[in-house]
Amino acid sequence: MQKQRDSFSSKFGIIAAAAGSAIGLGNIWKFPYIAGENGGSAFIIIYLIFIVLIGVPVMMSEFIIGRKAKQNVFGAFRQLTSHGFWKIIGIMGVLAAFLILSFYGTVASWTIEYLVLAFKDGFSGKSSDELTFMFESFSQSTFKPIVWQVLFMALTAYIVIGGIKKGIEKYTKILMPLLVVIIIYLDITAITLKGGMGGIRFLFYPDFSVLTHQSIIDALGHAFFTLSLGMGVLITYGSYFKKDTNITSTSISVAGADTIIALLAGLAIFPVVFAFGAEPGKGAGLVFMTLPKIFELIPGGYIFSILFFLLLSVAALTSSISILEVIVAYISEEKNISRKKATIITAILITLTGIVCTLSFGPLNHIQLRGFTIFDIFDKLASNILLPLGGMFISIFIGWKLKKQIITDELGNYGTLRFKFLKVFMFLVRYLAPIAILIVLVQGIWQIIMEMIIAG
Ligand code: PHE
Numbered sequence: 001m002q003k004q005r006d007s008f009s010s011k012f013g014i015i016a017a018a019a020g021s022a023i024g025l026g027n028i029w030k031f032p033y034i035a036g037e038n039g040g041s042a043f044i045i046i047y048l049i050f051i052v053l054i055g056v057p058v059m060m061s062e063f064i065i066g067r068k069a070k071q072n073v074f075g076a077f078r079q080l081t082s083h084g085f086w087k088i089i090g091i092m093g094v095l096a097a098f099l100i101l102s103f104y105g106t107v108a109s110w111t112i113e114y115l116v117l118a119f120k121d122g123f124s125g126k127s128s129d130e131l132t133f134m135f136e137s138f139s140q141s142t143f144k145p146i147v148w149q150v151l152f153m154a155l156t157a158y159i160v161i162g163g164i165k166k167g168i169e170k171y172t173k174i175l176m177p178l179l180v181v182i183i184i185y186l187d188i189t190a191i192t193l194k195g196g197m198g199g200i201r202f203l204f205y206p207d208f209s210v211l212t213h214q215s216i217i218d219a220l221g222h223a224f225f226t227l228s229l230g231m232g233v234l235i236t237y238g239s240y241f242k243k244d245t246n247i248t249s250t251s252i253s254v255a256g257a258d259t260i261i262a263l264l265a266g267l268a269i270f271p272v273v274f275a276f277g278a279e280p281g282k283g284a285g286l287v288f289m290t291l292p293k294i295f296e297l298i299p300g301g302y303i304f305s306i307l308f309f310l311l312l313s314v315a316a317l318t319s320s321i322s323i324l325e326v327i328v329a330y331i332s333e334e335k336n337i338s339r340k341k342a343t344i345i346t347a348i349l350i351t352l353t354g355i356v357c358t359l360s361f362g363p364l365n366h367i368q369l370r371g372f373t374i375f376d377i378f379d380k381l382a383s384n385i386l387l388p389l390g391g392m393f394i395s396i397f398i399g400w401k402l403k404k405q406i407i408t409d410e411l412g413n414y415g416t417l418r419f420k421f422l423k424v425f426m427f428l429v430r431y432l433a434p435i436a437i438l439i440v441l442v443q444g445i446w447q448i449i450m451e452m453i454i455a456g
Contacts, residue, residue, distance in 0.1 A: 005070060006164040007240045013169035014237075014245060015253050020172040020318030021233050022258040023179065025107055026226040028312055029287040032203070032266035034218055039210030040203050044263075046211070047219040051255050054220065054436055055227045057428040058391050059234055059251040061398040064410040066238025067247070072329035073232030076239065080402060089393050090330070093232030096386040097326040098350060099378040100231070101156075104323065105354035106361075106375060108316040109148035110288060113138055115309035121302060123292035135288045140362035146355050153354065156320045157347035160328055161340050164240045168321055175314050182311045183261060186268035189304055196271030203266045220440045225383050226258055230391035233322045236329050247411055248419060268308075272298065287312070324350070353378075370452040384444040392437040399430035 008014045035043050069076035074090030117123065123131065139145065159167045190196055224230050241247070269291070276294045295305035324346060332342040356364065360374035369377060398407065407426075411419040419425075 005240070007242055008169050008237075008245075009165050010169075011245070011250075013165075013173055014241060014250060015257070016172040016176040017164075017168050017318075017322070018234065018237055018250065018254045019257040020176050021228045021237070021322030022226060022254055022319075023176075023261045024226075024228075024315050024319030025104065025111075025312065026222065026319075027258065027262040028265040028315055029269075031222065031226065031262040032269050033286055034222060035262075035266060036202055036270065038212075038215040038218060039207040040201075041206040042208045042211050043215050043219060044204075045206065046216055047223060048259065050220045050223040050436075051227070051259055053428060054433045055223045055229065056251050056255050057425055058224075058229050058395055058433055059227055059255060060247055060411070060425070061394050061429055062229065062232070062234035063238035063241065063247045063251060064398060064407060065394070065402075066235040067241045067245070068406055068410055069235075070239050072239070072333045073235045073326055074330050075333055076232075076235055077397075080406075081397075083401075086393070086397060086401070089390055089397070090232065092386050092390050093230075093235075094327055094330055096231040096382045096390065097233075097323045098353065099382040099386070101320055101323045101350050102354040102357045103375050103378045103382075104316065104320055105149045105152055105351070106145070106358040108152040108313065108320065109145040109358060110135075110139060111309055111312045111316055112148040112152060113144065114288060114292070115306070115313055117292075118295075118302075118305040118309050123305060124296045126293070128289075128293055131292050132289050140365070142359065142363055145358045145361075149354055149358055150351055152317070152320070153347050153351045155317060156324050157343050159317075159321045160324045160347075161343045163339060168325065171321075172318050175318050179261070179311060179314050179318075182307045182314075183264045183268060186304065186308060186311070187264055189298065189300060190268045190271040193271055193275040193298060195275035198274035199270030199272065200267065202274060203263075203270050217440050217443050220436060221384065221388065221444065224387050224391055226262065227255060228319070228322060230387035230389070230394065231323075231382075232326050232390070235394075236326050237322065239329070244413060244416070246413065246417060248421075372452075380448060384448065385441070388437050388441045388444065392434050392441065395429040395433035395437070399426065399434070 008017065035047070065076050065080065069079040071079050072090075073093040074087065077086040077090055080086075126134065159171050161167060162170065191200070228234060238247075241250075269286070272294050273286070273290065276297055278290045278294060291308065292305065295301040295308075298304060324343070327346045327350075328339065328342045331337055331346060332339045335342075337345075357375045357378055360367065360376075365373060367374060372380065408419070408422060409415075411417070411422070411425070
């Protein structure tokens with residue numbers, strides 16, 4: 001039984017939605033921070049190599065699977081192969097979506113709180129200690145983060161209920177250009193700050209001596225997370241592509257946009273940090289504890305702070321809708337439930353697990369597995385294990401399992417496009433991607449075991 005499937009309506013809509021998924025919290029706070037910590041541009045060069053050699057081919061693989069099967073991540077593998085093993089990608093994808101959206105909602109709730117604080121001019125006159133206290137007491141409290149989390153999930157669900165054309169595409173087409181405008185404004189303000197050059201040097205001056213083999217592993221892991229690879233987001237989005245969508249150029253545009261935004265985020269943050277002599281390597285704290293101190297010191301800081309947290313909220317929202325869509329497509333198609341019902345049920349369930357994540361900073365902080373809170377466990381399980389594992393299976397599926405004819409047909413749009421790089425593409429998905437991912441995966445799992453041993 002084939003129902004009429006929704007689809008994206010335009011090329012720009014596809015790029016906005018897919019880039020909207022890719023560009024998220026991973027780009028705006030995580031990338032600048034880990035790049036800085038790993039020797040700036042030396043790390044960036046390696047990260048770029050991974051994006052090009054592994055990220056883009058795996059992204060193309062997801063799009064091929066999605067558009068060929070025109071199904072949710074679970075149904076896609078059932079459609080393309082009779083072998084039951086591959087369903088595991090679907091199962092892992094749905095599970096990863098659940099976990100990631102739960103902790104994404106927690107960080108989004110902080111972001112919304114800080115957007116409100118920025119509006120209320122709530123950072124001015126606060127000392128660094130006060131700002132640290134402010135963040136800690138907010139993130140550890142019970143009521144307010146949950147209110148924001150519920151609001152964020154409701155907004156996510158509202159967009160997803162609208163469907164592809166009238167929901168996801170419609171809103172990402174507005175939100176993504178808004179994000180670009182905001183980030184450019186922030187960049188201009190940051191770069192023209194006196195003393196800001198130090199930040200630019202920090203981010204772009206290559207210092208290969210700081211690079212360790214851990215940096216290389218981090219670079220590959222982050223390439224996966226930032227491009228939303230390995231859990232079927234792009235299989236699901238690919239299933240809404242039209243016949244004439246160019247899979248190769250779309251993948252390059254999305255990966256390019258994601259990289260540019262990550263670099264622009266670094267350019268907006270580090271000159272500001274350096275101009276005021278703040279500590280650059282603070283991770284999550286950089287955005288919520290260090291930056292607010294600086295906002296009041298820069299010209300136009302009030303507007304800057306509002307726009308910054310608006311940027312972060314928008315980036316989080318366009319990613320969270322893509323994650324919710326993976327599960328909604330799965331439930332509505334596989335279980336024959338209406339889209340609206342499927343979205344509401346899923347959003348409620350994820351809000352509940354998300355609340356548990358949020359409370360793991362406060363009242364539930366005592367529930368720990370060898371030093372890891374529930375939030376940490378969700379994050380590590382999804383990002384360090386499920387995503388790379390999914391990515392590895394996806395590239396093996398394309399490289400070794402799917403009929404070559406299907407791959408050439410999808411990449412060449414059934415004879416209407418010329419795809420010149422088939423040999424290179426096949427080499428990357430057959431050998432390079434699975435082997436590189438396997439190394440990262442083993443290392444990631446090893447690290448978790450070691451951390452557990454140390455903590456335990
Ligand atoms: N790519 C998003 C980010 O950088 C996170 C994400 C991961 C979204 C996996 C969807 C799937 O924040």
